[in-house]
Amino acid sequence: MYVDQESIFYYLTVMNEQYPMPHMPAGAREGILKGLYKFKPSPDTGSRLRAQLFGSGAILPQVLKAQELLEKYGVAADVWSVPSYSELSREAQAVERWNLLHPGEKPRVPYVARCLEGATGAFVAASDYLKALPASIATWVPGRLVTLGTDGFGRSDSRKGLRDFFEVDARFVTVAALSSLAREGQLPKDVVQKTIKELGINPEKANPATS
Amino acid sequence: MRNLAPRESSELEALETREWLESLDYVLHASGPARVGRLLKELSSHARQKGVQLPFTANTPYINTIAPEDEVPLPGSVEIQRRIKSLVRWNALAMVVRANRVEEGIGGHISTYASAAALYEVGFNHFFRARNEDHDGDVIYFQGHASPGIYARAFLEGRLSADQLANFRRELMPGGGLSSYPHPWLMPDFWEFPTVSMGLSPLMAIYQARFTRYLEDRGLKKKSDAKVWAFLGDGETDEPEALGAITLASREKLDNLIFVINCNLQRLDGPVRGNGQIIQELEAAFRGAGWNVIKTIWGREWDPLLANDRDGLLVKRMGEVVDGQYQKYAVETGAYVREHFWGVDPRLIEMVKHLSDDQLKKLSLGGHDPQKVYNAYRAAIQHKGAPTVILARTIKGYGLGESGEGKNITHQQKKMNEDELRRFRSRFGIPVADADIAQAPFYKPADDSPEIQYLRERRRALGGYLPQRSVTVGPIKVGGLESLFEEFYEGTDGRSASTTMVFVRMLSKLLRDKEIGDLIVPIVPDEARTFGMEALFRQVGIYSHVGQLYEPVDMSTLLYYKEASDGQILEEGMTEAGSMSSFIAAGTAYALHGINTIPFFIFYSMFGFQRIGDLIWAAADARTRGFLIGGTSGRTTLAGEGLQHQDGNSHVLAYPVPNLKA
Numbered sequence: 001m002y003v004d005q006e007s008i009f010y011y012l013t014v015m016n017e018q019y020p021m022p023h024m025p026a027g028a029r030e031g032i033l034k035g036l037y038k039f040k041p042s043p044d045t046g047s048r049l050r051a052q053l054f055g056s057g058a059i060l061p062q063v064l065k066a067q068e069l070l071e072k073y074g075v076a077a078d079v080w081s082v083p084s085y086s087e088l089s090r091e092a093q094a095v096e097r098w099n100l101l102h103p104g105e106k107p108r109v110p111y112v113a114r115c116l117e118g119a120t121g122a123f124v125a126a127s128d129y130l131k132a133l134p135a136s137i138a139t140w141v142p143g144r145l146v147t148l149g150t151d152g153f154g155r156s157d158s159r160k161g162l163r164d165f166f167e168v169d170a171r172f173v174t175v176a177a178l179s180s181l182a183r184e185g186q187l188p189k190d191v192v193q194k195t196i197k198e199l200g201i202n203p204e205k206a207n208p209a210t211s
Numbered sequence: 212m213r214n215l216a217p218r219e220s221s222e223l224e225a226l227e228t229r230e231w232l233e234s235l236d237y238v239l240h241a242s243g244p245a246r247v248g249r250l251l252k253e254l255s256s257h258a259r260q261k262g263v264q265l266p267f268t269a270n271t272p273y274i275n276t277i278a279p280e281d282e283v284p285l286p287g288s289v290e291i292q293r294r295i296k297s298l299v300r301w302n303a304l305a306m307v308v309r310a311n312r313v314e315e316g317i318g319g320h321i322s323t324y325a326s327a328a329a330l331y332e333v334g335f336n337h338f339f340r341a342r343n344e345d346h347d348g349d350v351i352y353f354q355g356h357a358s359p360g361i362y363a364r365a366f367l368e369g370r371l372s373a374d375q376l377a378n379f380r381r382e383l384m385p386g387g388g389l390s391s392y393p394h395p396w397l398m399p400d401f402w403e404f405p406t407v408s409m410g411l412s413p414l415m416a417i418y419q420a421r422f423t424r425y426l427e428d429r430g431l432k433k434k435s436d437a438k439v440w441a442f443l444g445d446g447e448t449d450e451p452e453a454l455g456a457i458t459l460a461s462r463e464k465l466d467n468l469i470f471v472i473n474c475n476l477q478r479l480d481g482p483v484r485g486n487g488q489i490i491q492e493l494e495a496a497f498r499g500a501g502w503n504v505i506k507t508i509w510g511r512e513w514d515p516l517l518a519n520d521r522d523g524l525l526v527k528r529m530g531e532v533v534d535g536q537y538q539k540y541a542v543e544t545g546a547y548v549r550e551h552f553w554g555v556d557p558r559l560i561e562m563v564k565h566l567s568d569d570q571l572k573k574l575s576l577g578g579h580d581p582q583k584v585y586n587a588y589r590a591a592i593q594h595k596g597a598p599t600v601i602l603a604r605t606i607k608g609y610g611l612g613e614s615g616e617g618k619n620i621t622h623q624q625k626k627m628n629e630d631e632l633r634r635f636r637s638r639f640g641i642p643v644a645d646a647d648i649a650q651a652p653f654y655k656p657a658d659d660s661p662e663i664q665y666l667r668e669r670r671r672a673l674g675g676y677l678p679q680r681s682v683t684v685g686p687i688k689v690g691g692l693e694s695l696f697e698e699f700y701e702g703t704d705g706r707s708a709s710t711t712m713v714f715v716r717m718l719s720k721l722l723r724d725k726e727i728g729d730l731i732v733p734i735v736p737d738e739a740r741t742f743g744m745e746a747l748f749r750q751v752g753i754y755s756h757v758g759q760l761y762e763p764v765d766m767s768t769l770l771y772y773k774e775a776s777d778g779q780i781l782e783e784g785m786t787e788a789g790s791m792s793s794f795i796a797a798g799t800a801y802a803l804h805g806i807n808t809i810p811f812f813i814f815y816s817m818f819g820f821q822r823i824g825d826l827i828w829a830a831a832d833a834r835t836r837g838f839l840i841g842g843t844s845g846r847t848t849l850a851g852e853g854l855q856h857q858d859g860n861s862h863v864l865a866y867p868v869p870n871l872k873a
Binding site: 001002003004005006007008009010011012013014015016017018019020021022023024057058059084085086087089128129130132133136149150151153154155156157158159162163165166168 | 396399682686687689699700701702703704705706707708709710711712713714742798801807809816819820830831834835836837838839840841842843844845846847848849850851852853854855856857858859860861862863865866870871872873
């Protein structure tokens with residue numbers, strides 16, 4: 001901005017939840033600036049059932065917890081950190097625009113699509129913001145993207161209570177991944193139902209977006 | 212006491228009043244205004260002691276603040292200045308009329324500039340100094356709806372071509388056009404400030420004036436007598452942002468700030484205060500807030516009438532007529548004005564019996580009289596210790612004749628037929644032939660004409676042309692930054708921390724950086740403790756022009772509340788709008804002052820985009836640089852605070868701002 005003298009400015013959000021801050025993964029610099037990088041791949045490379053989990057900010061620890069939970073259900077999940085959905089979305093839009101106007105040339109591939117090339121299984125994005133934010137990259141995700149977010153009016157309560165209410169904690173990420181796999185026929189439906197019960201989720205709870 | 216007939220009683224009262232006034236005049240003559248002031252204070256105090264209830268009023272009579280005997284003549288040739296103003300008027304009008312012929316509904320405004328022409332021309336010819344090597348230059352917030360007039364002047368100055376004028380509001384035409392309003396994003400070499408979200412420009416101007424002081428007090432810039440001028444509409448002051456920060460300007464004694472409010476008494480839909488007087492309302496608000504208020508209501512033709520107003524009847528009449536009625540006078544004949552304004556009292560009728568109906572109709576208003584405007588500006592730049600507001604009364608659509616002056620539809624007017632154009636041309640003496648009038652051609656006199664010579668000479672004397680936006684400063688040096696960030700790449704090694712804490716640590720290190728530390732401008736709206744930033748109070752100090760005049764209650768602690776005249780933090784108090792205005796001032800200083808200040812505005816994330824999204828949009832347009840930091844973000848991460856505080860929105864609201872990276 002001040003070195004290249006660009007007419008831009010930045011909006012960064014910071015949170016007040018305390019947890020150990022990880023070191024910057026090797027080679028993540030470009031991805032951090034562009035808005036997406038693989039934060040923690042699943043150690044299990046052989047599993048048939050796979051998931052790609054996206055998280056940012058204080059919800060990222062929830063997604064990491066879900067990665068562990070999913071392991072118990074035999075799902076190997078990779079965790080992606082998403083510093084900026086809007087940067088990903090804008091870059092992809094710009095690339096698509098170029099492709100639209102240059103039909104005779106080799107189509108370019110958006111950054112987000114390049115990152116996720118070959119990724120398989122369930123795709124779940126959990127955000128502390130509206131679902132519309134992660135949904136802004138859905139077009140370039142190579143599978144159906146399930147978005148969890150905090151649409152609706154807030155409540156006074158604890159973080160644990162709020163994440164249950166808004167359905168964005170590790171349990172909901174887990175169920176969302178399993179449900180997505182079941183939808184694809186990779187997993188029997190009753191596994192999902194059993195998990196909902198096991199994780200203590202009330203399926204008849206009020207919809208946070210409208211309550 | 213015997214009962215008097217009402218008529219007798221009123222005559223006695225008039226006699227008594229006259230005696231008192233004559234006594235006062237005697238004292239004024241013999242001992243001067245200061246003595247009169249003391250005497251009035253004594254009288255008022257005495258009356259109070261005797262049980263007389265004097266209601267508070269912040270108003271002065273509905274006449275000019277500057278007495279005619281205190282005026283100086285307008286410098287330069289009055290006639291040449293009038294001709295230049297007429298040429299600007301014509302080209303501004305032609306620009307809008309032509310644009311709407313080519314493209315029905317393209318819009319544009321004739322009437323705002325028409326009412327403000329003298330306000331701008333006096334400024335351009337005598338006051339507005341451009342930025343150059345010798346002077347910082349004055350900072351001018353042009354009223355957005357007057358943009359056709361500003362373009363028309365730049366055309367006469369030779370800075371814009373006739374083709375550009377022809378493409379007003381047609382920016383997508385080959386070769387480019389002129390933007391509807393001031394937009395630095397669209398015309399980065401011309402406009403400096405976006406001013407058409409009504410109410411934001413007065414707010415931004417106040418914080419601009421304060422930020423200039425901040426730069427001077429911190430030694431980042433030489434002290435200067437440059438002024439910040441903001442040109443506003445009277446209707447615009449209904450926006451809460453417009454008046455919301457005026458006490459900051461007086462508290463900070465910003466005598467480098469001048470508001471000029473074009474009081475044409477009309478807003479888009481009708482009168483601003485049909486049943487009241489907007490000038491008096493604004494006078495009370497600004498005087499109450501501690502501003503120097505200069506009312507420029509009446510033109511010179513009124514001076515002799517007021518000089519003969521020995522019983523105060525005319526002043527009383529001026530003060531009792533409401534704006535809706537004044538608007539009616541503006542569209543009516545002289546005979547109507549004689550009957551309805553003057554006709555309420557035979558003594559008033561007597562005062563104007565020597566004037567024809569036509570002369571009565573043409574008694575001009577202060578905002579259209581260059582000498583009155585010149586003297587108001589002159590008084591404003593000389594005033595010390597407080598900001599000044601000039602309340603200049605004008606007629607909306609002045610000069611548009613019957614088709615547009617003072618009508619309720621005037622704001623929307625953008626078309627004129629041939630007859631109307633011809634009349635306008637003749638009234639202002641524009642040398643366009645009858646045969647050409649239908650085309651509404653732009654007109655620019657030859658380079659060696661007295662008009663162009665005068666205009667150029669004046670701009671040379673005032674340092675150059677404006678508005679003009681230019682970036683002269685180079686990039687910042689960031690040699691040491693990579694090592695500064697190294698510790699953060701390592702993480703916290705298992706210890707718990709919040710991203711807020713990490714950010715504050717980063718900011719603290721940046722403030723210590725040898726190369727850019729001085730350029731960092733932390734801005735907080737009374738939330739520093741919320742974000743754990745209080746250590747910075749001590750580290751770099753809170754900016755206060757006067758320093759710290761008290762012993763802070765926590766002086767004995769390590770991290771006490773330190774205010775200093777070279778303090779670096781802008782602790783704005785609970786105003787996100789004010790903080791954002793500081794952010795814009797600091798983030799555009801690279802262009803305005805050639806100083807690469809880097810603002811960090813740290814706010815409660817829910818009260819950022821949601822509350823002041825329009826200012827953020829203006830910041831983007833103004834090519835502001837810097838970092839907006841939304842704290843306690845995340846709807847489920849901010850526990851306990853509930854519905855109004857928990858932010859799950861701001862990243863979605865940030866998405867539409869094209870040059871904002873979120």
